[in-house]
Amino acid sequence: MTITSLCPTPIMLHETVQMAHGAGGRLSQTLMQRVFMPHIHNSYLDLLDDQAKLDLPSGMVAFTTDSYVVSPIFFPGGTIGELAVNGTVNDLAVGGARPLYLSAGFIIEEGFSLVELETIVISMAEAARKAGVMIVTGDTKVVGKGQCDKLFINTSGIGVIREGVNLSCRNLAPGDSIILSGTVGDHGMAIMTSREGLSFQSRITSDCAALNGIIEAMLDVVPAIHAMRDPTRGGVAATLNELAVSSSVGIEINEMTLPVKADVRGACELLGVDPLHVANEGKLVVAVAAADAERVLEVMRSFAEGRDAVIIGSVVDLHPGMVVMRTAFGSQRIIDLPLGEQLPRIC
Amino acid sequence: MKYIDEYRDPKLARTLLDEIRRTATRHWTIMEICGGQTHSIMRNGIDQLLPDTIELVHGPGCPVCVTPLESIERALLIAARKEVIFTSFGDMLRVPGSSKDLFMVRSEGGDVRILFSPLDALQIARDNPSKEVVFFAVGFETTAPANAMAVWQAAREGIENFSVLVSQVMVPPAMRAILSSPGNRVQGFLAAGHVCAVMGYEEYEPVAREFHVPIVPTGFEPVDLLAGILKTVELLEEGRAEVVNRYGRVVSREGNRVAQEIIGNVFEVTDRQWRGIGLIPASGLALREAYLRYDAEKKFNVSHICASESPLCMSGSILQGTLKPDGCPAFARECTPEHPLGATMVSSEGACAAYYNYHRNFAL
Numbered sequence: 001m002t003i004t005s006l007c008p009t010p011i012m013l014h015e016t017v018q019m020a021h022g023a024g025g026r027l028s029q030t031l032m033q034r035v036f037m038p039h040i041h042n043s044y045l046d047l048l049d050d051q052a053k054l055d056l057p058s059g060m061v062a063f064t065t066d067s068y069v070v071s072p073i074f075f076p077g078g079t080i081g082e083l084a085v086n087g088t089v090n091d092l093a094v095g096g097a098r099p100l101y102l103s104a105g106f107i108i109e110e111g112f113s114l115v116e117l118e119t120i121v122i123s124m125a126e127a128a129r130k131a132g133v134m135i136v137t138g139d140t141k142v143v144g145k146g147q148c149d150k151l152f153i154n155t156s157g158i159g160v161i162r163e164g165v166n167l168s169c170r171n172l173a174p175g176d177s178i179i180l181s182g183t184v185g186d187h188g189m190a191i192m193t194s195r196e197g198l199s200f201q202s203r204i205t206s207d208c209a210a211l212n213g214i215i216e217a218m219l220d221v222v223p224a225i226h227a228m229r230d231p232t233r234g235g236v237a238a239t240l241n242e243l244a245v246s247s248s249v250g251i252e253i254n255e256m257t258l259p260v261k262a263d264v265r266g267a268c269e270l271l272g273v274d275p276l277h278v279a280n281e282g283k284l285v286v287a288v289a290a291a292d293a294e295r296v297l298e299v300m301r302s303f304a305e306g307r308d309a310v311i312i313g314s315v316v317d318l319h320p321g322m323v324v325m326r327t328a329f330g331s332q333r334i335i336d337l338p339l340g341e342q343l344p345r346i347c
Numbered sequence: 348m349k350y351i352d353e354y355r356d357p358k359l360a361r362t363l364l365d366e367i368r369r370t371a372t373r374h375w376t377i378m379e380i381c382g383g384q385t386h387s388i389m390r391n392g393i394d395q396l397l398p399d400t401i402e403l404v405h406g407p408g409c410p411v412c413v414t415p416l417e418s419i420e421r422a423l424l425i426a427a428r429k430e431v432i433f434t435s436f437g438d439m440l441r442v443p444g445s446s447k448d449l450f451m452v453r454s455e456g457g458d459v460r461i462l463f464s465p466l467d468a469l470q471i472a473r474d475n476p477s478k479e480v481v482f483f484a485v486g487f488e489t490t491a492p493a494n495a496m497a498v499w500q501a502a503r504e505g506i507e508n509f510s511v512l513v514s515q516v517m518v519p520p521a522m523r524a525i526l527s528s529p530g531n532r533v534q535g536f537l538a539a540g541h542v543c544a545v546m547g548y549e550e551y552e553p554v555a556r557e558f559h560v561p562i563v564p565t566g567f568e569p570v571d572l573l574a575g576i577l578k579t580v581e582l583l584e585e586g587r588a589e590v591v592n593r594y595g596r597v598v599s600r601e602g603n604r605v606a607q608e609i610i611g612n613v614f615e616v617t618d619r620q621w622r623g624i625g626l627i628p629a630s631g632l633a634l635r636e637a638y639l640r641y642d643a644e645k646k647f648n649v650s651h652i653c654a655s656e657s658p659l660c661m662s663g664s665i666l667q668g669t670l671k672p673d674g675c676p677a678f679a680r681e682c683t684p685e686h687p688l689g690a691t692m693v694s695s696e697g698a699c700a701a702y703y704n705y706h707r708n709f710a711l
Binding site for chain 2: 240262265266271272327328329330331333334336339
């Protein structure tokens with residue numbers, strides 16, 4: 001038997017992410033060229049400098065950051081990548097800013113599939129294109145097996161505030177109408193029902209979407225909107241409480257007007273979870289003077305993201321800092337902040 | 348949504364409320380047994396809609412609330428062990444022991460997992476033969492069949508790395524304890540619909556006769572609750588101490604025989620401590636001798652662990668209907684969901700949590 005000795009060349013074509021992909025050497029370059037560059041490129045990123053040098057239009061600059069650790073990373077209606085783009089775009093837009101530039105930082109677990117990583121990068125590029133923003137700088141790090149759960153993404157975003165717009169959670173005044181842009185709890189229940197251990201055969205899909213388009217149109221019609229929030233973690237309940245506390249006003253909402261999809265309601269009933277406490281990723285809570293409410297509603301309903309927009313209540317000068325719901329039976333109850341994790345009940 | 352919307356129909360609710368108002372000629376005190384019913388009453392503001400003649404007091408039927416502190420302490424010790432995967436229904440994780448809860452054990456590295464069924468724990472045991480998988484088997488007769496089934500199945504398959512930490516309790520002995528106590532004010536009961544789905548309501552008939560109280564198996568939706576209250580008021584007004592079912596779509600007199608059989612195969616009746624109330628004779632379930640190798644208390648040698656309650660917490664009086672949550676001096680002051688003194692402030696079914704979440708300082 002003869003043994004042919006071969007020169008041991010290192011393996012360059014991996015199917016999974018290796019520690020060496022994050023070490024800054026040749027494999028790091030391969031990762032950039034194979035996975036990121038084909039999908040995300042623009043005049044800023046293509047220079048491959050350590051920083052993007054940006055020309056900003058005049059006006060006040062809005063700057064925000066958020067980290068995305070959702071599990072599962074692929075869920076009905078979106079991916080962690082789309083969430084990372086849309087979430088940061090929305091955080092800018094609800095402050096009255098036109099989102100312009102994003103950064104993206106990836107923390108990847110050793111052994112993560114390169115095909116899945118590329119799929120997520122493609123979904124981010126597509127989300128950024130739809131939202132009209134550019135990813136202009138980025139970073140990747142690889143950590144050992146078990147040190148993160150597959151993939152974490154941080155995005156930061158810069159936008160420029162529109163002239164004549166002053167959106168703030170401190171602006172609510174008694175008499176304001178509270179508008180909700182659509183059904184509550186879609187994202188959170190899509191995630192919960194797709195997690196392991198729950199064999200739901202549900203068709204609930206996340207509402208993950210960029211809202212800068214609809215917000216731009218709303219502000220075109222009524223620049224004097226008082227406040228806007230995207231009710232993500234903690235759901236609509238948490239957002240309403242934040243608004244009531246920040247403005248020292250009471251908020252009253254009407255149970256009969258709250259839009260909840262039948263599938264979402266069913267899943268919430270089964271798990272013992274209040275849809276008002278469940279996260280959304282493509283919804284808006286808006287406070288606007290009652291006289292302007294109908295005009296804002298009309299614009300919102302002309303967008304897919306606002307098709308089901310509805311007035312759910314109003315700002316009152318009673319019980320400052322507290323949100324109260326008028327039930328379908330005519331009684332009242334407090335809508336509180338959820339305490340922590342949503343826990344399924346025993347029976 | 349089918350089977351939900353018709354039981355939340357405001358028109359039907361108003362008709363029932365009018366009927367209750369017409370029927371009640373004097374003051375009646377009615378206890379809803381189940382924490383799920385308490386929660387629904389507070390969430391829908393049914394207490395605000397009832398006439399002043401009808402007073403609802405809240406019963407002991409919250410499994411999280413009555414699981415004794417020493418069971419929690421034992422759970423915490425077992426969950427912290429390296430070889431253990433500790434599994435539980437979700438709302439047990441936030442119940443405080445004397446110094447921590449299961450969430451804190453998890454943050455310290457304990458493998459604590461939330462499950463929806465004890466049979467899932469069995470699957471984890473099959474998948475992790477080198478680990479000890481423990482399920483926290485708490486609850487009333489509603490959780491007993493599935494918990495029993497998990498043990499029965501483990502025995503059948505010879506799965507030895509599985510055990511249960513049992514704290515099962517039963518409703519009828521608690522009703523007897525409440526009715527026998529000198530401070531009792533309860534004149535009629537809404538029996539817990541899901542417990543009756545398993546056990547039927549035959550076993551309530553002697554209680555109704557002996558203590559001369561009407562007992563009405565009742566569901567959880569607003570219309571169910573109002574129909575149950577109306578029937579109880581009718582029976583009280585007519586002086587009839589009978590058991591009348593108002594949860595017919597789920598409950599039958601004999602209950603679920605298959606479920607009862609599996610409970611009887613695996614468990615036997617035993618004395619049990621109730622958190623806040625104390626020892627109630629023959630009020631709980633324990634594993635039969637043939638299944639003792641699945642007893643986590645024995646496997647991990649924690650039977651000797653004892654614990655005592657905060658002296659400020661009055662959950663015992665709350666659970667027996669002699670005090671309402673907002674009548675407790677610590678309510679919403681020393682005791683909040685963030686810093687609960689007792690389990691009634693923790694569980695989503697606890698009366699104190701229901702008052703805090705829905706009606707706290709809230710002048711109507």
